[in-house]
Structures are given as structure tokens and as C-alpha cells.
Amino acid sequence: MKKNRRKFTQCPNCGYTFEDVNNFCPNCGQENHDLNVPVKHLLWEFLEGTLHYDTKFWVTLQYLLFRPGLLTEKFNIGQRASYVPPFRLYVFVSLVFFFVLSLRASRETEPLKKDLPPIEVPAIPEVRLGDSLLYARDATVITPERTPADSAVQNIDNPTFKMAMEKLVSFSKGGEVSRQKLLKNVSFMMFILMPFFGYILYLFYYRQRRNYVEHLMFSVHFHTFFFLLTILALGIEFIYSGFDVDMWVFWISMLYLYFALHQVYKGSYLGTFFKLIPIAFVYFFSLTLFFLGTLAISVLMS
Incomplete structure (x- = not known):
């Protein structure tokens, strides 16, 4: 897709006088494109540059959602220019997916925060210096409430296993911080799982006797569809x-x-079913x- 440029007449970096055909400065190499515009224009340009946000994007999305395996097949036979590149589409959709997932996780923790009872801090009685020893004798030390998990961890004899369990209990109490850290690591996990699939x-x-890249493109398209489907389901x-x-x-x-699998690998319906399992x-x-x-x-690492 041709980029709509807002051209300068003179290079703001080195002062070179542009000709109409100059998309980049022949002198210093800076792009002849004015970025001093409202944010909405920059956002639209980002979408255009990332996803080719035009007919190409909508055709790609249509095939991905409603024609299983067709995008992979077209990529494998060399028909690529008419569709959004697989990895570029995957990165964009996965960013939206994990953003929506984090919003859902935050929304689930809000009712729990509202249900927590207020913490009452007992008043500290005034103590005279002469009564300090008497007060110290009768005082009780207030310690944080221990859960059954804390007590079970303290009874573990193996130091290494005990340290690991302490970290697990601490991570489970981390709330939103632990949840966001896990989501971040899961996103990296999915990126590794994709070539593994x-x-x-x-x-x-x-x-x-297919090249590995053909199977990799199948995996990229399948996981992109999975993310889109989950985003839709979370919206419902x-x-x-x-x-x-x-x-x-x-x-x-499934x-x-x-x-x-049937579309890309051309097996029979029954044979594809027995491969699927x-x-x-x-x-x-x-x-x-x-x-x-993960x-x-x-x-x-917590």
C-alpha cells in the first residue's frame, strides 16, 4: 500500500532542498515525512504500517476467521503480497489478547477488594515511665495472622524445598502484582510454544516432506485465530x-x-480426524x- 506522505520542501535536518520525487533526503537519509500532526493521524499511520489497515487487512481477517487453513495454504504456495504477514498479524493480535486478559483479571479482583473488612487498629493506652516494666510484663505481641499454608511450610525439613514453597506461598499472596507478572511470562511462553507446535x-x-516453515506458518495462523476467538468470547x-x-x-x-489440517495437509476427513486426536x-x-x-x-523470580 502506498504511503501518504506529508512532504517538506526543505530537509529540516540538513537543509537540502527536496524535489517532488524525494521520499528520503539524498544528503542525510532522513525520511521526507512530517510527523508534527495530531495523535490520531499517527495512530492511523501505525495501523496502516503494521497491518496494512485497508482491504488487505479485512481479507486476511475474513480468511483467518472463516476459512480455516486457507491463509496458510496461500502462504505456502507463494501468494503473500495480498495478505498481512503472519508474524506481524500475530504480534498485533497477541498484544490485544493479553491486554484484554489483564483487564479481565483486574475486574475479577475488584469484588474481592470490596468484600475485605476494614482493618481496625486498636488504641494504644498511655503508659507512664514508672509503669513501663509492668506494661512490658503484661503486653502481648501482635503477629501477622498465619495461614495453614504458612504453618505447613514451616514444618518442611528439606531447606531447598522449603524455600521453594515459601516463594510459592508469597507469590500466591502477591495479588495483582503476581497476576500481571504471570501474564507477562505466559505471553513469552506462548511465543515459544508456537514454533514448538x-x-x-x-x-x-x-x-x-514439507519444509518446517510451512508447519510454522500453520501454527502462527492457528494461534492467532485462538487469540481472536478468546477476545471475542471474553467480550461475550x-x-x-x-x-x-x-x-x-x-x-x-478443536x-x-x-x-x-484438512485444508492444508489434504488428508481425508476420517484420516484427518485420526491425526487430530x-x-x-x-x-x-x-x-x-x-x-x-512458566x-x-x-x-x-518473584
Whole structure:
């Protein structure tokens, strides 16, 4: 897509006098484009540059949502210029996804904060110097309330395991700070899981002698669809609180994966189904391990 430039007549950096054809200064290399405009113009330019926010974006979105596997197939046969690049689309959608997820997490913690009873601070009686020893003898030391988890951790004999459990208990009490830290690490985890899922597909379809990058593009498109679907489901949940996000996202994702595998790898419907079962099992088993590892890292780094 051609960029709409607001050109200078003279380079503000070195003073070179521009010609109409100069998009960059021949003298110093600075772009001939005026950025001193309202923020809304800069935001629109960002969307255009990132997603090609025109017909290309909407066609890409339409194919991604309603034609499982078609974008991957077109990428593999070389039809790429008409669609948003897979990684660029993934990064943008994942940023929106984790932003929405953090908003949901914050909204869930608000009722808990409102239900907490107010803390009453007892008045400290006035003590005369002559009564100080008597007061010290009768005084009781107020210690923070200990939970059953704290008591269980103190009974652990192994020092290493005890330290790890102390960190876990502390992390669980961290509230919003711990939640945001975990979300940040999960976003990085998903970025690592994406090429791993591509390798799973590479192993299951090894006989087709495809290059790994074809399986990787399938994984990128599938995870982008998953993020978009979850964003939509969370929006429905915000309107209708009884909506079961996890169940709907899981089954629609599995159905989408089935048709995407059939579209890209050209197996029969029955053969694709029998491929889907072990692929899904290995993927969710790997996802569980990745998440537990991410949780452990988040706790140890807290």
C-alpha cells in the first residue's frame, strides 16, 4: 500500500532542498515525512504500517476467521503480497489478547477488594515511665495472622524445598502484582510454544516432506485465530456473565484445527480426524508442561 506522505520542501535536518520525487533526503537519509500532526493521524499511520489497515487487512481477517487453513495454504504456495504477514498479524493480535486478559483479571479482583473488612487498629493506652516494666510484663505481641499454608511450610525439613514453597506461598499472596507478572511470562511462553507446535506438526506429517516453515506458518495462523476467538468470547462474557468461555473456546478451536489440517495437509476427513486426536493430546500435554514451567519460573523470580 502506498504511503501518504506529508512532504517538506526543505530537509529540516540538513537543509537540502527536496524535489517532488524525494521520499528520503539524498544528503542525510532522513525520511521526507512530517510527523508534527495530531495523535490520531499517527495512530492511523501505525495501523496502516503494521497491518496494512485497508482491504488487505479485512481479507486476511475474513480468511483467518472463516476459512480455516486457507491463509496458510496461500502462504505456502507463494501468494503473500495480498495478505498481512503472519508474524506481524500475530504480534498485533497477541498484544490485544493479553491486554484484554489483564483487564479481565483486574475486574475479577475488584469484588474481592470490596468484600475485605476494614482493618481496625486498636488504641494504644498511655503508659507512664514508672509503669513501663509492668506494661512490658503484661503486653502481648501482635503477629501477622498465619495461614495453614504458612504453618505447613514451616514444618518442611528439606531447606531447598522449603524455600521453594515459601516463594510459592508469597507469590500466591502477591495479588495483582503476581497476576500481571504471570501474564507477562505466559505471553513469552506462548511465543515459544508456537514454533514448538509447528515442530509437532512436522513430526506428524513428516512423510509429506514439507519444509518446517510451512508447519510454522500453520501454527502462527492457528494461534492467532485462538487469540481472536478468546477476545471475542471474553467480550461475550462481559455482556453475559453466564457464558462458559473455556468450553466454547476449546471446542471451536478443536473444530477449527480439524478443518485447517484438512485444508492444508489434504488428508481425508476420517484420516484427518485420526491425526487430530494425537496431535491435540501432544499439544495440550506440552501446553500443560510449558505452563507449569512458566509458573515455576514466575514464582522463583518473584
